[in-house]
Amino acid sequence: MKLGILSLAVCAGLSLLLCSVALAAPAPIAASTLLNVATDISAAVSQIDSKGTATPTDDTWAIAPGGALAFGTLSLKTGTDPMGRTWSVFLPQYYFAIDIGFPDGGMPSGKSIVVAYGSDVRPPGATSGLGDKATITYCRTYFAAPGDWELNKTTDAVIEKKLLKDGNTVPTSAITGGWLRMYVGIVTLDPTAVPVDPAGAQIFSPSDITGTYSGAVTISLV
Numbered sequence: 740m741k742l743g744i745l746s747l748a749v750c751a752g753l754s755l756l757l758c759s760v761a762l763a764a765p766a767p768i769a770a771s772t773l774l775n776v777a778t779d780i781s782a783a784v785s786q787i788d789s790k791g792t793a794t795p796t797d798d799t800w801a802i803a804p805g806g807a808l809a810f811g812t813l814s815l816k817t818g819t820d821p822m823g824r825t826w827s828v829f830l831p832q833y834y835f836a837i838d839i840g841f842p843d844g845g846m847p848s849g850k851s852i853v854v855a856y857g858s859d860v861r862p863p864g865a866t867s868g869l870g871d872k873a874t875i876t877y878c879r880t881y882f883a884a885p886g887d888w889e890l891n892k893t894t895d896a897v898i899e900k901k902l903l904k905d906g907n908t909v910p911t912s913a914i915t916g917g918w919l920r921m922y923v924g925i926v927t928l929d930p931t932a933v934p935v936d937p938a939g940a941q942i943f944s945p946s947d948i949t950g951t952y953s954g955a956v957t958i959s960l961v
Contacts, residue, residue, distance in 0.1 A: 780960045784808065785836040808835045808923055813943055829943035834924035838880070839958065846911055847960065852919055855906045855957045862950025869952040870904025871941045872926050876934065877901070877909055881917030895920060900934045903954070
């Protein structure tokens with residue numbers, strides 16, 4: 740697959756801290772998070788190394804520290820496209836996967852998993868926040884062949900990719916035979932990415948105001 744703020748616990752919901760840091764901060768901004776998981780839904784958060792980074796190894800999965808989706812300090816990447824035009828974009832070292840499950844092991848029928856975004860915080864003067872500059876790719880993830888479970892090999896069937904700020908509602912019927920996995924990443928506008936970034940997606944560019952961009956994602960079962 741290519742690719743911030745405390746909230747109160749609510750029934751059948753959880754909150755995840757999302758934090759990307761100043762594009763040119765004097766020091767990395769520390770990440771902190773509060774993850775509230777109700778009794779009828781659970782979430783496992785994984786931190787994945789982005790392709791193109793030298794250290795650590797590309798695409799290595801690890802448990803996200805403290806359950807945080809902390810993108811850390813973004814680094815400026817530059818290049819030239821096939822038409823000879825130069826580009827510049829600030830990108831993090833990591834993106835994240837959130838695997839949704841249910842403590843009793845069963846798939847609730849006639850229910851929906853609702854993802855909402857709020858508490859968008861941006862530096863003074865910034866006209867857009869993390870909600871415009873990050874996406875969630877929703878997938879029905881499953882074990883495609885016998886033995887895949889032992890090999891920890893999963894297959895992702897993409898449902899859709901949306902801006903973080905737009906949220907989503909995924910009926911449990913759409914993930915029958917598997918579970919919901921959500922990949923959360925900073926917008927790249929890479930035309931070769933599958934799936935491509937949705938309309939209205941914005942990159943972190945050199946023209947963006949430095950500072951902390953953050954927001955809260957709430958996931959609930961209704």
